[in-house]
Amino acid sequence: xxxxxxxxxxxxxxxxxxxxxxxxxxxxxxxxxxxxxxxxxxxxxxxxxxxxxxxxxxxxxxxxxxxxxxxxxxxxxxxxxxxxxxxxxxxxxxxxxxxxxxxxxxxxxxxxxxxxxxxxxxxxxxxxxxxxxxxxxxxxxxxxxxxxxxxxxxxxxxxxxxxxxxxxxxxxxxxxxxxxxxxxxxxxxxxxxxxxxxxxx
Amino acid sequence: xxxxxxxxxxxxxxxxxxxxxxxxxxxxxxxxxxxxxxxxxxxxxxxxxxxxxxxxxxxxxxxxxxxxxxxxxxxxxxxxxxxxxxxxxxxxxxxxxxxxxxxxxxxxxxxxxxxxxxxxxxxxxxxxxxxxxxxxxxxxxxxxxxxxxxxxxxxxxxxxxxxxxxxxxxxxxxxxxxxxxxxxxxxxxxxxxxxxxxxxx
Numbered sequence: 001x002x003x004x005x006x007x008x009x010x011x012x013x014x015x016x017x018x019x020x021x022x023x024x025x026x027x028x029x030x031x032x033x034x035x036x037x038x039x040x041x042x043x044x045x046x047x048x049x050x051x052x053x054x055x056x057x058x059x060x061x062x063x064x065x066x067x068x069x070x071x072x073x074x075x076x077x078x079x080x081x082x083x084x085x086x087x088x089x090x091x092x093x094x095x096x097x098x099x100x101x102x103x104x105x106x107x108x109x110x111x112x113x114x115x116x117x118x119x120x121x122x123x124x125x126x127x128x129x130x131x132x133x134x135x136x137x138x139x140x141x142x143x144x145x146x147x148x149x150x151x152x153x154x155x156x157x158x159x160x161x162x163x164x165x166x167x168x169x170x171x172x173x174x175x176x177x178x179x180x181x182x183x184x185x186x187x188x189x190x191x192x193x194x195x196x197x198x199x200x201x
Numbered sequence: 202x203x204x205x206x207x208x209x210x211x212x213x214x215x216x217x218x219x220x221x222x223x224x225x226x227x228x229x230x231x232x233x234x235x236x237x238x239x240x241x242x243x244x245x246x247x248x249x250x251x252x253x254x255x256x257x258x259x260x261x262x263x264x265x266x267x268x269x270x271x272x273x274x275x276x277x278x279x280x281x282x283x284x285x286x287x288x289x290x291x292x293x294x295x296x297x298x299x300x301x302x303x304x305x306x307x308x309x310x311x312x313x314x315x316x317x318x319x320x321x322x323x324x325x326x327x328x329x330x331x332x333x334x335x336x337x338x339x340x341x342x343x344x345x346x347x348x349x350x351x352x353x354x355x356x357x358x359x360x361x362x363x364x365x366x367x368x369x370x371x372x373x374x375x376x377x378x379x380x381x382x383x384x385x386x387x388x389x390x391x392x393x394x395x396x397x398x399x400x401x402x
Binding site for chain 1: 208218244248255267
């Protein structure tokens with residue numbers, strides 16, 4: 001039996017860091033060491049930032065985004081088009097679209113996709129609140145910004161069936177060749193979709 | 202100009218997380234989101250563990266290890282052989298040797314290597330305290346557990362010149378074929394070292 005490496009404080013820190021996506025047990029140990037070596041400049045500010053986040057960040061009761069205000073900055077922004085909603089799977093997707101800065105409407109975060117395999121049904125998604133928002137009548141178009149995976153597309157069809165009868169336009173993002181992408185590296189599904197949706201020059 | 206994604210609290214958290222080794226800006230964002238989604242089970246415990254570490258972990262004034270006690274658990278353990286010291290570059294190396302459980306002496310952490318390129322001279326390393334420990338006379342052998350890099354070996358020679366005149370044995374770790382390693386993948390330097398140090402079967 002090897003003696004413990006260091007106090008339980010360090011082991012606990014390593015164990016928690018290893019739960020972060022992108023950090024395994026070994027890199028969590030490296031990260032813990034980096035933190036302990038830079039106590040004033042990294043460890044203490046990170047501890048404070050985490051506590052501040054725990055205290056202030058909440059889920060927006062309208063769209064499901066994470067922000068320090070409720071409604072979130074996107075829902076509260078009067079300059080955004082409230083007749084247009086983009087439905088996304090996850091807050092990460094909302095952030096990705098915001099970074100791209102291509103969408104000036106509002107969002108709705110489902111919090112996942114339907115998945116028969118993983119036992120996720122409609123009840124696990126924020127669908128009730130979406131229907132409620134649509135029923136208020138202000139929304140003219142819902143853009144389904146879901147991943148182009150089997151689960152994303154299953155969810156897209158389910159959401160369409162749910163809200164299309166309420167009398168509004170339901171669209172989805174276009175499939176095609178990614179900008180900057182080379183045909184040689186693309187799968188057949190993408191190439192077929194790009195052909196089918198070809199545009200006049 | 203794109204509107205800020207979320208409150209400054211999240212941006213600050215992402216910025217600090219991206220300073221950890223192994224996390225870039227994109228994976229730091231993913232990690233921040235994972236933390237915010239698991240507030241009770243991950244974010245708050247991590248904040249508490251960081252604060253606890255900031256409060257309790259200090260550098261051992263004898264060997265330079267990080268622990269919640271000073272002297273550290275290794276220096277304070279009466280069962281360890283205090284006539285044997287292993288000199289390592291970094292606390293990570295000390296931990297690696299402890300995980301392997303192959304060494305029952307004590308350690309001395311230099312806190313780096315000599316590097317003319319990066320402007321690190323002997324003054325930046327914990328060499329004074331090493332000489333002081335050796336001068337006390339209890340130590341019979343110093344094992345240089347330094348990396349087999351140019352900088353590690355330069356440092357090994359410097360440390361040898363510094364302490365060998367004080368009348369004790371100075372050794373270094375053996376070079377050779379890593380256990381489980383295949384010759385085909387090894388560099389010429391390792392193979393040459395393994396040949397030169399070959400043993401009778």
